[in-house]
Amino acid sequence: MAAPRRPAEGYRCVGCGAVVPAGAHPFACPARGAGGDVEHALERVGADVGATWSAAWEPNPFMRWRELTWAYRFGRLNGLSETELRRIFLDLDRAVAKVDGHGFRQTPFGPTKALAERLGGAELWVKDDTGNVGGSHKARHLMGVALYLEVAGLLGLDDGQRPLAIASCGNAALAAAVVARAAERPLAVFIPTDADPAVVERLEALGADVRVCPREDGVPGDPCYHAFQAAVRAGALPFCVQGPDCAVTLDGGETIAWEMAEVLEKAGGAALDRVYVQVGGGAFATSVVHGFERAKALGAIAQVPRLIAVQTAGCWPLPRAWERVTAEAFRRLEREAPSDPRERAEALLAEPAAVEAALEHARAHRSAYMAPWETPPHSVAHGILDDETYDWYALVRGMLRTGGWPVVVEDDAIIEATGLARKALKVNASHTGAAGLAGALVDLAQHPASGERVAVVLSGVAR
Numbered sequence: 001m002a003a004p005r006r007p008a009e010g011y012r013c014v015g016c017g018a019v020v021p022a023g024a025h026p027f028a029c030p031a032r033g034a035g036g037d038v039e040h041a042l043e044r045v046g047a048d049v050g051a052t053w054s055a056a057w058e059p060n061p062f063m064r065w066r067e068l069t070w071a072y073r074f075g076r077l078n079g080l081s082e083t084e085l086r087r088i089f090l091d092l093d094r095a096v097a098k099v100d101g102h103g104f105r106q107t108p109f110g111p112t113k114a115l116a117e118r119l120g121g122a123e124l125w126v127k128d129d130t131g132n133v134g135g136s137h138k139a140r141h142l143m144g145v146a147l148y149l150e151v152a153g154l155l156g157l158d159d160g161q162r163p164l165a166i167a168s169c170g171n172a173a174l175a176a177a178v179v180a181r182a183a184e185r186p187l188a189v190f191i192p193t194d195a196d197p198a199v200v201e202r203l204e205a206l207g208a209d210v211r212v213c214p215r216e217d218g219v220p221g222d223p224c225y226h227a228f229q230a231a232v233r234a235g236a237l238p239f240c241v242q243g244p245d246c247a248v249t250l251d252g253g254e255t256i257a258w259e260m261a262e263v264l265e266k267a268g269g270a271a272l273d274r275v276y277v278q279v280g281g282g283a284f285a286t287s288v289v290h291g292f293e294r295a296k297a298l299g300a301i302a303q304v305p306r307l308i309a310v311q312t313a314g315c316w317p318l319p320r321a322w323e324r325v326t327a328e329a330f331r332r333l334e335r336e337a338p339s340d341p342r343e344r345a346e347a348l349l350a351e352p353a354a355v356e357a358a359l360e361h362a363r364a365h366r367s368a369y370m371a372p373w374e375t376p377p378h379s380v381a382h383g384i385l386d387d388e389t390y391d392w393y394a395l396v397r398g399m400l401r402t403g404g405w406p407v408v409v410e411d412d413a414i415i416e417a418t419g420l421a422r423k424a425l426k427v428n429a430s431h432t433g434a435a436g437l438a439g440a441l442v443d444l445a446q447h448p449a450s451g452e453r454v455a456v457v458l459s460g461v462a463r
């Protein structure tokens with residue numbers, strides 16, 4: 001089969017190269033589900049062609065960087081005017097504000113002198129997304145999807161009637177319910193049996209159709225995710241935060257990195273050396289790294305920080321996948337892989353051909369790298385206990401490109417970091433939202449970054 005041509009702009013599968021046909025939504029790869037062991041995940045390509053980093057300040061990040069979003073580009077490519085698109089972006093933000101009390105506003109980011117004694121000479125920068133719509137960064141992803149659907153609707157590609165579906169027990173479900181309500185679309189939410197009753201109550205108040213999914217003995221993977229996939233097969237639209245199911249979800253998530261990039265730019269072009277991000281399904285960290293990469297391509301920042309992905313000792317499929325891909329690269333180099341992750345990452349920065357070969361192998365042999373965590377995962381950071389890191393491929397590649405590595409943290413460290421976030425940083429983050437800070441504190445003790453700037457994202461409010 002001849003490889004499909006790379007489109008100038010649009011979505012293309014990292015695994016099989018399929019491009020999204022005209023008129024189809026950029027959600028899952030059209031070849032996904034056809035069997036085999038290829039990683040199917042669509043990625044936006046050509047996003048920087050003709051794009052510019054607008055200098056016009058806007059408090060709403062979706063308005064501020066609208067020209068970089070797929071919703072806007074797609075509308076423009078299909079003949080919608082700036083006025084029509086502005087209206088869509090402003091109207092949906094206003095509707096979100098009606099549902100949640102406020103719309104999207106850039107959230108705080110800056111350096112702090114707090115915790116200096118724990119940082120080994122590194123300078124800590126904190127992004128606080130706990131005040132975002134729905135109390136976490138998740139609404140960024142879903143706003144990007146909802147804006148795309150509004151544009152698709154205006155172009156006659158979506159009748160607005162198909163229900164939306166998401167699997168989640170917390171922040172993503174709340175965010176989806178707020179944005180779906182604002183967009184006046186029905187939403188089914190698949191939740192586990194142990195979902196927080198307060199969250200369920202809020203979901204129901206927002207009009208979501210809540211469906212509880214018990215785990216079944218002997219069936220690997222998340223039952224909520226399976227039920228969500230079945231709903232999508234039955235015609236629902238994936239209104240979710242997993243890139244392989246809904247590639248356009250990665251788009252809105254980039255706003256968080258653009259906001260950080262702009263602050264760095266205004267601070268005289270301050271370079272960020274590392275960003276520590278808590279990882280569950282992986283869409284968030286994928287958007288962070290893509291967002292920084294685009295900000296660099298468009299000249300806003302000079303350097304993409306190393307991505308340090310943080311998971312818990314209760315469930316760490318991503319560090320496992322990174323270990324396997326890096327081991328494959330060293331196997332090809334016929335060299336022993338250093339056991340220290342930073343040494344591994346550093347050594348591989350100088351070996352792009354071996355890295356590309358290992359990534360190619362990983363794309364074609366998914367199950368050898370990423371599989372559902374074998375035991376039911378437990379951690380106080382329950383928002384990042386996804387059995388599988390769905391966006392693993394983009395993240396392993398992102399760590400390899402940036403020279404970053406993964407960190408696994410114990411619950412004690414997460415509990416401590418949550419306390420420090422509240423007391424020292426004055427941010428009321430949840431355990432999940434503070435897990436990246438825990439990773440930073442643990443990792444900086446092992447891999448000091450004296451004189452460097454490191455960032456953490458406190459991404460979810462304590463409820």
Ligand SMILES: Cc1ncc(COP(=O)(O)O)c(C=O)c1O
Pocket residue numbers: 136137170171172241278279280281282283284285383384386432433459460461
């Ligand atoms: C507060 C918070 N931070 C980070 C994450 C991780 O995001 P992702 O699942 O996209 O990796 C989640 C949710 O999963 C979350 O709720």
Ligand SMILES: [Zn+2]
Pocket residue numbers: 013014015016017018029030031032039040041
């Ligand atoms: Zn594919």
